[in-house]
Amino acid sequence: MTAPLRHDGALSGSTDAELAARERELERRYRVACGSNLDLDLTRGKPSADQLALSDALDGILDGDYTASDGTDTRNYGGLRGIPEARTLGAEIMGLRPDQVIAAGNSSLTLMYLTVDTALRYGLNGAAWDGALSRGARGASPSQERPILALCPVPGYDRHFTLTEALGIGMTPIGMTDDGPDMDRVEALVESDPSVKCLWCVPKYSNPTGCIYSPDTVRRIARLPQRASEGFLVLWDNAYAVHDFDFPPPPLENVLECAAEAGTEDGVVLFGSTSKISFAGAGVGFVAGSPNTLDRLEARMSVMTVGHDKVNQLRHARFLGGRVREQMRAHAARVRPKFEAIERILSESLGGLGVAVWTRPRGGYFVTVNTLPHLASEVVSLAGAAGVTLTPAGATHPGGHDPEDHIIRLAPTFAADDEVEAATEILALCIELASVRKLLAKSRAK
Ligand SMILES: Cc1ncc(COP(=O)(O)O)c(C=O)c1O
Structure with a gap:
């Protein structure tokens, strides 16, 4: 290509x-x-x-049994991290441990918005990107130019760009290779420009080139938060984690393990969903990361909702758990x-x-x-x-x-x-x- x-x-x-x-x-x-x-x-x-139609069995699968494995009545409020079997499903899809995953509502894009908004205004991996806003100087509007930049591999996913722009963050295009983003350029920018605060990634079957990031690219990406200014985030949108044509599927290096080795776990946030596994727009979205990341995101979620749709989580866990492949x-x-x-x-x-x-x-x-x-x-x-x-x-x-x-x-x-x-x-x-x-x-x- x-x-x-x-x-x-x-x-x-x-x-x-x-x-x-x-x-x-x-x-x-x-x-x-x-x-x-x-x-x-x-x-x-x-x-x-x-x-x-492959997922039509979701309808009616609960057959009156709404109780999750930990005894939660999924019909009721609460449980912001999601029911255990839904977190396990997210872990199965994303190649992680259940305790690293929050199972949330119907969309991973919403979770990406929440993550970037949290990092911008409240801080996720350290202080807020937008120091002025977090100090209470609320004169700035999102449309005002802020000295904050996102690195955007191109060609890329248009909704990442829309989201970034909507939050008033500038975008620097980065060329894509068959191994993922041009890492020499990414590293040079991250090291030289403190306004660079995040990198968008679609690491497997990238939207739209379809490439899979090479192991070396994943390891270099995992080390970025070490080399970048405070608060830098790798936004790891693994939307196509299991959307393979060949079985056994080609592997993708585990970015969170690489980050743990590099000591950068707080700087990597992962996203996934069942949107293109079950029903698009009526599936379950997942966000994953370090304990600090999950704590901070859960705190923000608690302002927005009393709990996600756990009935849908349970439906998905019963339908897909152990049989994603x-x-x-x-x-x-x-x-x-x-x-x-x-x-x-x-x-x-x-x-x-x-x-x-x-x-x-x-x-x-x-x-x-x-x-x-x-x-x-x-x-x-x-x-x-x-x-x-x-x-x-x-x-x-x-x-x-x-x-x-x-x-x-x-x-x-x-x-x-x-x-x-x-x-x-x-x-x-x-x-x-x-x-x-x-x-x-x-x-x-x-
Ligand atoms: C790369 C990527 N991320 C996220 C999404 C949307 O995911 P969700 O339905 O979980 O919000 C899409 C949908 O096309 C996508 O291509």
């Missing part, structure tokens, strides 16, 4: 006459596509109805063919042309396609006119701006198999057409 596009591929080696002939042929096919009244969508990073195999059987179709069609249509590279993830929810520079928006717009909706180019970057305009995120899970195939064929056609036009224009400008 990170290999640069080869500009010596078949297309750029073509003569103008060959390119012009190819352009005419692609335009003919494009006109046919535009006349076909397609209505396809590769923007939706959510489970298909088939995948959701089995559930994920069933998801993989539905999701993997869509990714394989994308790979096959892009390889057949664009392989060797030197006009695009794309990721081949072995899990997760996304494929990233890199076009030639400054063509992604053009491709998205061509595809849109032919009835294929793609995520707007730039959505994978802070502020919605990809300076090179070359990244397109594909989210194939929600669409039916034949829709994914049809949409990918149109995408490949649009990439080639836009590229041929660009190469021709460049050649004619000489």
